Amino acid sequence: xxxxxxxxxxxxxxxxxxxxxxxxxxxxxxxxxxxxxxxxxxxxxxxxxxxxxxxxxxxxxxxxxxxxxxxxxxxxxxxxxxxxxxxxxxxxxxxxxxxxxxxxxxxxxxxxxxxxxxxxxxxxxxxxxxxxxxxxxxxxxxxxxxxxxxxxxxxxxxxxxxxxxxxxxxxxxxxxxxxxxxxxxxxxxxxxxxxxxxxxxxxxxxxxxxxxxxxxxxxxxxxxxxxxxxxxxxxxxxxxxxxxxxxxxxxxxxxxxxxxxxxxxxxxxxxxxxxxxxxxxxxxxxxxx
Numbered sequence: 001x002x003x004x005x006x007x008x009x010x011x012x013x014x015x016x017x018x019x020x021x022x023x024x025x026x027x028x029x030x031x032x033x034x035x036x037x038x039x040x041x042x043x044x045x046x047x048x049x050x051x052x053x054x055x056x057x058x059x060x061x062x063x064x065x066x067x068x069x070x071x072x073x074x075x076x077x078x079x080x081x082x083x084x085x086x087x088x089x090x091x092x093x094x095x096x097x098x099x100x101x102x103x104x105x106x107x108x109x110x111x112x113x114x115x116x117x118x119x120x121x122x123x124x125x126x127x128x129x130x131x132x133x134x135x136x137x138x139x140x141x142x143x144x145x146x147x148x149x150x151x152x153x154x155x156x157x158x159x160x161x162x163x164x165x166x167x168x169x170x171x172x173x174x175x176x177x178x179x180x181x182x183x184x185x186x187x188x189x190x191x192x193x194x195x196x197x198x199x200x201x202x203x204x205x206x207x208x209x210x211x212x213x214x215x216x217x218x219x220x221x222x223x224x225x226x227x228x229x230x231x232x233x234x235x236x237x238x239x240x241x242x243x244x245x246x247x248x249x250x251x252x253x254x255x256x257x258x259x260x261x262x263x264x265x266x267x268x269x270x271x272x273x274x275x276x277x278x279x280x281x282x283x284x285x286x287x288x289x
Contacts, residue, residue: 002089003079007138010052010091014140017088022049026141028132031055032072033081036176036184040145041085043173048143053082054091054135056098060106061127072189091139098134106130109156109163112250116152116263117274120240128153129160136161141168149175149183151261151276155248175275177203183275190271198236199268205230206277209262213279218256220244223279231266240265240272247278256281 004010017024025048027040037053044051055078062068079090107129112118118125136144146154158170176184181203182196191199205227212226227242246253247261256279263276 001079001083001087003092004089005092005094006097007093010089010138011140013089014050014052017050023142024048024139025051026135026139026144027051027053027087028135028144028146029053029055029078030057030071030186031078032074032186032189033078034176034184034186034188036147036149038081038085039176040147040173041082041087043171044143044145045086047171048141050088051086052089052091052139052141053087054093054139056091056093056131056135058098058127058131059095060099060130061124063121063123066121067187072186091135098131107133107160109160112152112155112159115245115250116241116243117265118152120265125153125156129156132157133160133164136166136168143169143171145171145173147173147175148278149185149275151263151278152250155250158248181207183273185273187271187273191268195236195269195271198234199266199271199273201231201234201237202264202266202273202275205264206262206275210277210279213256213281218281220253220256220260223256223262227262227264231264236268238267240267244279 002013014024025044027044029037041051057071059068082090106126108126109129113125146157154172161170180200182199208230209223209227212223217223224242224244231237231239242264244253244260244262245251247259253260260279261276262279265272265274
């Protein structure tokens with residue numbers, strides 16, 4: 001497996017792959033890999049001849065009081081896990097490589113970034129859109145793979161890629177969960193045993209909402225209140241937001257007439273967790289539960 005730290009090196013690797021007639025799949029990550037990341041890599045391996053991942057903890061997407069310095073890091077572990085699922089190359093740039101002295105160009109995606117995590121974390125999606133644009137330009141993949149757990153991020157990146165005429169396909173992969181339903185996240189490592197148990201209320205509340213919609217409930221405010229009430233039964237849970245928007249355009253809805261994204265963010269101790277479900281009322285199916 002090829003491991004490199006500069007844009008020039010990974011570009012040379014990609015040129016070689018393309019010269020050999022290979023398609024390129026790409027999985028951007030911030031490292032501390034888990035099964036959710038590995039599933040993205042497996043999907044990429046099935047669909048592309050060569051798979052590249054990036055491991056870069058992007059300072060531009062963290063706010064001043066967020067966990068940038070504490071974010072878990074273990075490059076040796078990550079490289080082994082990526083190699084075990086067949087990744088061909090790891091791009092692990094430094095902050096100076098991605099944002100050299102004098103850097104002053106950023107990417108803003110409007111409207112769909114103004115709610116959910118975009119509202120709770122000002123500047124977050126500016127940082128995400130900027131670094132993903134740079135990574136796409138450096139790696140030049142045919143396909144890039146992202147997890148549905150970060151639902152708003154996927155929609156932002158798809159909108160950005162379409163608006164900027166990027167020549168690649170953004171592939172969404174369903175959320176990977178622990179056996180008890182907790183969505184896999186690198187930040188789960190922050191949870192102690194009691195907090196880990198408390199965090200299960202997120203998935204339970206989403207499943208309950210899916211059941212209510214399947215039973216005929218269509219009023220968005222009522223569905224939201226059911227979720228809020230269930231989360232509040234857990235003393236360790238502090239709600240950041242519980243929202244329902246149309247999917248994929250993230251417009252406000254009063255009644256569910258088509259696909260809708262039910263998304264939530266909840267703090268358990270010092271750990272902020274997100275999760276979501278796409279409520280589909282036409283066929284009474286709820287996806288990614």
